[in-house]
Amino acid sequence: MKSVVRLTASATRPLPRAALLAICVVYAAFGLFWRDPWKNEDATGFGVMWTLASGHLHDWLFPNLFGKPMPADGPLSYWLGAGAIRLLPFIAPGSAARVVTALLFSLSCGFVWYGTYLLGRRGEVQPFKYAFGGEPLPGDFGRTIADGALLILLACFGLAERGHETTPQLAQFLCVSMILYGMARAVDKPVQGAIFWGAGLGLLTLAASPLLPTVMGACLLGVALLSPHFRGRTLLALGLPVALVIAASWPLVATFYDGDASQRFLRAWIHGNFDFYAGPLNNVLFYALKNLPLFTWPAWPLALWSWWSWKGMRRAPHVLAPMAIMVPLLVLVVLQSHQTNKLFMLLLPGMAMLAAFGLPTLKRGAINAIDWFAVLSFTVLGGFVWLVWTAAVTGHPAAIARNLARQIPGFEPSFRLIALATALVVTLCWMAIVRWRLATRPEVLWRGVVLSSAGTTLMWVLLMTLWMPFINYSRTYRDVAAQIAEHLPSDYRCITPVRLGDAQIASFGYFQSMRFGFHGEDCDVLLRQDDEDYWAPADVRPYQWKRVWEGRRAADRDERFRLYVRVLEPAAKRVR
Structure with a gap:
């Protein structure tokens, strides 16, 4: 053929x-x-x-x-x-x-x-x-x-x-x-x-x-x-x-x-x-x-x-x-x-x-369209990453800094020289690749996708350097795990998870070595995640559940955790 x-x-x-x-x-x-x-x-x-x-x-x-x-x-x-x-x-x-x-x-x-x-x-x-x-x-x-x-x-x-x-x-x-x-x-x-x-x-x-x-x-x-x-x-x-x-x-x-x-x-x-x-x-x-x-x-x-x-x-x-x-x-x-x-x-x-x-x-026009899309989109997105990082570190532009503080409440930005240097190097490399592509107009087959792969790499590196503290703060359970651990009894047997996701169980167990009970184990602590207010768990005499902590990750408004400890009912209540 x-x-x-x-x-x-x-x-x-x-x-x-x-x-x-x-x-x-x-x-x-x-x-x-x-x-x-x-x-x-x-x-x-x-x-x-x-x-x-x-x-x-x-x-x-x-x-x-x-x-x-x-x-x-x-x-x-x-x-x-x-x-x-x-x-x-x-x-x-x-x-x-x-x-x-x-x-x-x-x-x-x-x-x-x-x-x-x-x-x-x-x-x-x-x-x-x-x-x-x-x-x-x-x-x-x-x-x-x-x-x-x-x-x-x-x-x-x-x-x-x-x-x-x-x-x-x-x-x-x-x-x-x-x-x-x-x-x-x-x-x-x-x-x-x-x-x-x-x-x-x-x-x-x-x-x-x-x-x-x-x-x-x-x-x-x-x-x-x-x-x-x-x-x-x-x-x-x-x-x-x-x-x-x-x-x-x-x-x-x-x-x-x-x-x-x-x-x-x-x-x-x-x-x-x-x-x-x-x-x-x-x-x-x-x-x-x-x-x-x-x-x-x-x-x-x-x-x-x-x-x-x-x-x-x-x-x-x-x-x-x-x-x-x-x-x-x-x-x-x-x-x-x-x-x-x-x-x-x-x-x-x-x-x-x-x-x-x-x-x-591919026709030359299609290749040029792919290239221009990559140049414009990744240059704009990369500039946005730099702009948000600048606002977080310097406080200017003030509007972006305020919006960032609302999105990630409690986060304290910090300046990291190594991250800045790495981001600068990869940004300069992106500029060099764009300049080479636009100035030389190469005829090689891979010219139509080299900008796309370089742009994706640029964005990933910028996110993992300049934005790494933001992303890590908003996606980790480290702080919540520490708060829960402060309110756990020192001699607790195990924790019954209620509506906890696997990621939450994994994070709490890793960060604070929490012991969870499954398959109907008789645990004396209950940790529950609620997206909205629910009634307290039902008491089982002669014990009752006492809420000792309630909180959430600062960057997540949907999750809310409640920690209950099983305690003995007061004597007067048991007599009744």
């Missing part, structure tokens, strides 16, 4: 390896240190890791949050984070766990880059060959496409925060990237590709739930068996057994260790995830339609364009492999039973790979 790409060798000049590596390292490293576990999934994931790191074999086989079973996801990410906490005792536990986050993210980027490179050097995607030469070599074209895939991945808006949290989604992200690489590798080296494919599926089972790898594996196997490119028989004969052995390892060991506990935990692990995909609700679909395009920008419009522009070759590996990954994930997104963006991140490896093959077919 006639090629849809017309390029000269000059368009595939490689992006300097030092520049690409610098963007990846800066993006992955910032936001890992000098902060607390943040509310919601970040604190919850870290809480389970901390429980395992300070626990015993039973905790490692049956992950829990200070005694509360956590069967929603497999144990792989918790094992890795807990192992890092034990192996790196010289740094803060939260930072140690996030070292694993950086490693998982970096490995994922490597799989995406190399998988795209393998598909990009294949003959069917090569540019049109001119009569007198001048077209790029297959290796140069593949490397340029791979650079574009990695830059598109880093440019995705939703990846910034999700890619720096201590959640199971990072391990799942790596597994999906490994599966995608295995599909690409199976085209030219079936045995090696099948091993990576099977290992990715097996590890995905240990990192997520049985349903996700089952649906994805069935779709991929179907595509591989129907397509002559992926050697489906090798995947079935070698890759599937590898996946089954890895996936079965933890359940078998857990069952051998404690059959009763294993039966309860594994049943919850399996059935709980089927309940999670019980079917769509209108508000869930609306949430996905509203948030998924922003989360995956700019990958999704480029991927859509790529699918359209390669319409004559949609059965080729460079289109079929990422589509076989994305389609089952999109189906699961639609079938979710409540609003969440947990699966959005898993779409990005396939989406970035497919989007990269759309770069050679």
Whole structure:
């Protein structure tokens, strides 16, 4: 079939390896240190890791949050984070766990880059060959496409925060990237590709739930068996057994260790995830339609364009492999039973790979539009970050300073020279990249996405330097945990949590070593979260509940905590 790409060798000049590596390292490293576990999934994931790191074999086989079973996801990410906490005792536990986050993210980027490179050097995607030469070599074209895939991945808006949290989604992200690489590798080296494919599926089972790898594996196997490119028989004969052995390892060991506990935990692990995909609700679909395009920008419009522009070759590996990954994930997104963006991140490896093959077919006007959007949006947003920081530190502009004080009451801004110097360096680098792009007007393929990835990196670094104190203050439970601990009896048995989220339990247990009771334990302290005023808990004679503290995080107006201690009723009241 006639090629849809017309390029000269000059368009595939490689992006300097030092520049690409610098963007990846800066993006992955910032936001890992000098902060607390943040509310919601970040604190919850870290809480389970901390429980395992300070626990015993039973905790490692049956992950829990200070005694509360956590069967929603497999144990792989918790094992890795807990192992890092034990192996790196010289740094803060939260930072140690996030070292694993950086490693998982970096490995994922490597799989995406190399998988795209393998598909990009294949003959069917090569540019049109001119009569007198001048077209790029297959290796140069593949490397340029791979650079574009990695830059598109880093440019995705939703990846910034999700890619720096201590959640199971990072391990799942790596597994999906490994599966995608295995599909690409199976085209030219079936045995090696099948091993990576099977290992990715097996590890995905240990990192997520049985349903996700089952649906994805069935779709991929179907595509591989129907397509002559992926050697489906090798995947079935070698890759599937590898996946089954890895996936079965933890359940078998857990069952051998404690059959009763294993039966309860594994049943919850399996059935709980089927309940999670019980079917769509209108508000869930609306949430996905509203948030998924922003989360995956700019990958999704480029991927859509790529699918359209390669319409004559949609059965080729460079289109079929990422589509076989994305389609089952999109189906699961639609079938979710409540609003969440947990699966959005898993779409990005396939989406970035497919989007990269759309770069050679983009018109110059579209590339310029992407560039100008990146220049204007990230320059304005970066200037806003600097303006708010200036108002917080100096008090001017006064209107912004007053509004900031209302939004984060009780926060005391401080000047940090290292943060300022880092922010200045990254801002100057952004200006240099913009100047280079506008002054030289390069013809290389990756010119259309380098500004987007650099802009996303700029924003993330600015937020994690200039705004880190604001964000950390507004998203940590450290101060509330200290206030609660001051009012706890020194000899209390345990705390019954009422309407507390997992992130709150994790934060209170980590910051102040609070002991929680679950499964109907007879606790003498009750900690309750109320969004509005409720009646006091019912007394059980001869005891009554006495409220000893009430408060909330200064930056959160919705949460309100009430602490009750069980005391003996007065004698006169008991006589009556």
